[in-house]
Amino acid sequence: MKIPALLSLFCAASLAGAQPAVKNVLLVTIDGLRWQELFTGAEDALINKEHGGVPEGAQAGLRAEFGGATAEARREKLMPFLWGTLARQGQLFGNRALNSPVAVSNAERVSYPGYNEILTGRVDPLITNNTPRPNPNVTVLEWLHGRPGFAGRVAASAAWNVFVPIINVGRSRLPVFVTLQRSAPGAVSPRIAEIERWMQDIPPISASESFDAFAYEAALDLIATHRPRVFLLALGEPDEWAHAGRYDRYLDSIRRCDRFIRQLWEILQAQPEYRGTTALVISPDHGRGVLGADWTSHGRKIPRSEETWLVAMGPGIAARGERRDTAPLHQAQIAATVSALLGEDFRAAFPDAAPPVSDLVGPAGR
Numbered sequence: 001m002k003i004p005a006l007l008s009l010f011c012a013a014s015l016a017g018a019q020p021a022v023k024n025v026l027l028v029t030i031d032g033l034r035w036q037e038l039f040t041g042a043e044d045a046l047i048n049k050e051h052g053g054v055p056e057g058a059q060a061g062l063r064a065e066f067g068g069a070t071a072e073a074r075r076e077k078l079m080p081f082l083w084g085t086l087a088r089q090g091q092l093f094g095n096r097a098l099n100s101p102v103a104v105s106n107a108e109r110v111s112y113p114g115y116n117e118i119l120t121g122r123v124d125p126l127i128t129n130n131t132p133r134p135n136p137n138v139t140v141l142e143w144l145h146g147r148p149g150f151a152g153r154v155a156a157s158a159a160w161n162v163f164v165p166i167i168n169v170g171r172s173r174l175p176v177f178v179t180l181q182r183s184a185p186g187a188v189s190p191r192i193a194e195i196e197r198w199m200q201d202i203p204p205i206s207a208s209e210s211f212d213a214f215a216y217e218a219a220l221d222l223i224a225t226h227r228p229r230v231f232l233l234a235l236g237e238p239d240e241w242a243h244a245g246r247y248d249r250y251l252d253s254i255r256r257c258d259r260f261i262r263q264l265w266e267i268l269q270a271q272p273e274y275r276g277t278t279a280l281v282i283s284p285d286h287g288r289g290v291l292g293a294d295w296t297s298h299g300r301k302i303p304r305s306e307e308t309w310l311v312a313m314g315p316g317i318a319a320r321g322e323r324r325d326t327a328p329l330h331q332a333q334i335a336a337t338v339s340a341l342l343g344e345d346f347r348a349a350f351p352d353a354a355p356p357v358s359d360l361v362g363p364a365g366r
Contacts (some may be wrong), residue, residue, distance in 0.1 A: 021277065021314075021315035021316040022277060022278070022279045022314055022315055022316060022341045022342055022343075023229065023277035023278070023342070024228070024229045024230065024231075024268075024273075024274055024277055024278040024279070024342075025229070025230050025231075025278070025279045025280075025281060025314075025338050025341055025342060026231050026233070026264070026265070026268065026278060026279070026280050026281070027230070027231070027232045027233070027281050027282075027334075027338055028232075028233045028234075028235065028261055028280070028281070028282045028283075029115070029118065029232070029233075029234045029235065029282070029283055029284065029285055030235050030236075030238060030254075030257050030282065030283075030284050031111060031159075031160065031234070031235065031236040031237075031238060031239035031240075031284065031285055032111075032236075032238050032239030032242055032243075032284060032285070032286060032287075032288055032298065033238045033239075033254060033257070033284045034284075034287055034288045034290075034295070034307075035094045035095065035096065035102070035287065035307055035308065035309040036290065037075075037078060037251070037254060038075065038079065038082070038092075038094070038309055039071065039075060039092075039094065039095040039097070039309070039322075040071035040074060040075060040097075041066065041068065041071055041073070041074020041075035041076075041077060041078045042062075042063075042066035042067060042074050042077075042078060042251055043247075044063070044067065045292060046247040046292065046295060047059055047062050047063055047066075047067075047247060047248075050292070051247075051292030051293070051295070052245070052246075052247030052248070052292075053244070053245040053246045053247060053248070054246075054247055054248045055248075058248060062248050062251070065077070066078055066251050078251065078254055078255055078258070079254065079255065079258040080255075080258065080262075081258045081259070081261060081262035081265075082258055082261075082282075082311065085262070085265075085313075086280070086282075086311055086313050087321050087322060088319060088321065089313045089319050090280070090311060090312050090313020090314070090317055090319060090320075090321075091311070091312055091313070091317065091318070091319075091320045091321065091323055091359065091360065092309070092310075092311045092321065092322045092323060093309060093310045093311070093323050093326060093329055093357075093359075094307075094308060094309025094310060094329075095309075095322060095323075095324070096307065098322065098323070098324035098325070099324060099325045099326070100322075100323045100324055100325070100326045101307070101326075101328045101329070102307070102308045102309050102310050102328070102329045102330070102331065103306045103307055103308060103328065103329075103330055103331070104117060104285075104286055104287075104306045104308060104330065104331050105117055105122075105123050105330045105331070105332045105354070106123045106127075107123075107300060108127075108128050108129065108299065108300060109286045109287070109298050109299050109300060109302065109305045109306050110129060110130060110286060110298065110299050111130055111160070111162070111239070111285050111286065112127055112129065112130045112131070112132075112162060112166060113127050113128065113129075114284075114285030114286045114331065115163070115166050115234075115285050116135060116137060116166065117331055117332045118283060118285065118331050118332075118334045118335065119139035119140055119141060119166070119167070119232075119334075119335055120135075120137040120138065120139055120140070120335055120350070120353065121140065121332050121333070121334075121335035121336050121346060121347070121350060121352075121353030121354050122137075122332055122350070122352050122353050122354065123332065124136075124137055130162060132161075132162045132164070132165045132208075133165055134165045134168045134170060134171070135165055135166050135167070135168045136168075138172075138350070139166075139167055139168075139172070139335070140335040140336075140338055140339055140346055141154050141156065141167060141172070141174060141230060141232060142154075142167065142168070142171070142172035142174065143339075143346060143349060143350075144229075144230050144338075144339065144342070144344060145172065145173075145174060147344055149229070150229055150230065152226065153226065153227065153228050153229040153230065154174055154228055154229065154230045154231075155174060155175045155176070155222045155223075155226045155228045155230075155231055155232075156174060156175075156176045156177070156222075156231065156232035156233070156234065157176070157177040157178075157215045157216075157218045157219040157222055157231075157232070157233055157234070158176065158177070158178050158179070158215055158232070158233075158234035158236070159178075159179055159209050159210060159211070159212050159214065159215040159234060159235055159236035159237065160178065160179060160208060160209045160234060160236045161178040161179045161180055161181065161208050161209070162178075162208060163176060163178050163234055164176060164178055164181075167232075175222060175226060177192060177195075177215065177218035177219075177222060178215075179199065179204060179208065179209050179210040179214065179215070180199055180204060180208075180210060181196060181199075182196060182200075183196060189221055189225050191217075191218075191221040192218055192221055192222075195214055195217055195218050195221075198214070199214055205237065205240045205241075206240060209236050209240055211237065212235045212236060212237045212253065212256060212257065212260065213256075213260075215233065215234065215235060215236075216233070216235075216260045216263075216264070219231070219233045219264065220264070220267065223264075223267075223268075227273065229342070230338070230342070233260075233261075233264065235257045235260065237249075237253035237256070237257070238250055238253045238254050238257065240253075241253050242288060242295065242296050243296055243297070244296075245296050247295075261280075261282070265280060276315060277315060278314060278315075279312065279313070279314025279315070279316075279317065279341045280311075280312065280313050280314055281310075281311070281312045281334065281337065281338060281341075282310070282311040282312070283308065283309065283310050283311070283331055283334055284308050284309065285308075285331075286298050286305055286306070286308065287304060287305045287306060287307040287308050288302070288305050289302040289303060289304065289305055290303070290304050308331055310329060310331070310334070310357070312337075312357075312360050314341065316341075317341075317360055318359075320359075323359070326359070329357060330354060332353070332354035333354045333355060333356060333357050334357075335353055335354070336353055336354060336355055336356040337356040337357045337360055337361060339356070340356040340361040341360070341361055
């Protein structure tokens with residue numbers, strides 16, 4: 001065989017070997033879920049009426065349902081899929097008791113700045129609150145939608161309707177389901193139209209957010225309809241119930257989020273198009289206070305509400321479980337991480353974006 005031909009074969013083999021094992025990414029955000037519950041389970045000091053808003057008659061049952069002698073027992077009761085599957089097959093960052101800190105980079109510690117940071121990889125000092133103005137920044141979802149092989153294969157479903165401006169649907173043209181949307185006849189699938197009708201009859205939790213079940217059911221339809229390679233599912237009930245001061249409902253909603261993620265993951269793994277080629281990345285948008293007086297809140301004035309967490313698993317991501325003694329991570333790294341998992345370089349287009357998490361996409365994570 002001639003040398004040029006041999007070199008051509010070698011280069012082709014090298015390129016084939018360099019192709020990412022991940023072909024699809026499911027990005028899930030859980031609004032306002034503290035790292036304390038994720039890593040240590042229900043906090044007994046909040047299972048009371050004074051600080052947790054739990055009716056006296058419900059406290060014993062709540063302790064039986066979510067309590068346990070150890071953090072490991074409590075967290076497995078709260079999030080059985082995360083600790084039964086993700087912890088064994090992926091990596092979890094954010095347990096500050098194990099020196100594995102994750103934090104927001106923005107100073108606001110509220111949702112819109114947090115989601116902008118997650119999806120664009122950087123802090124925008126002009127986004128300081130949750131005012132629903134169209135995002136001037138390009139998200140990794142929008143950018144991937146313009147890359148070869150991703151056009152028409154990116155979508156999102158969110159419990160909070162401010163995701164319409166966060167993703168800037170008017171510019172990005174991405175298919176996005178949100179709370180209380182009312183689509184024109186024929187503009188969405190029959191199933192989405194049905195979900196929209198249900199939302200008109202079931203009161204929302206707040207003026208901008210309905211129950212997570214609507215976003216989950218819409219996600220199933222969007223995935224079946226669009227066959228996305230990149231999908232964002234933004235769940236929000238934990239934050240709503242925390243703001244309401246109801247620790248019992250906060251815990252219930254966390255376990256429901258865990259169940260929705262498990263069900264969606266199992267549905268994807270049952271399909272050849274997604275089985276063995278899909279990565280799962282999960283993060284909150286901000287943390288919360290840690291005291292009985294401020295666990296319900298977050299923001300500039302609430303100490304430690306910048307503390308968050310990050311979970312990921314998928315092909316090529318080493319199964320290292322709960323991490324300890326790791327370098328500090330920031331949620332701004334998620335955008336470039338999602339891109340890098342797919343073999344794309346988000347920072348080539350946006351150099352000011354934070355770098356990907358090397359433990360998930362570099363040699364250290366494989």
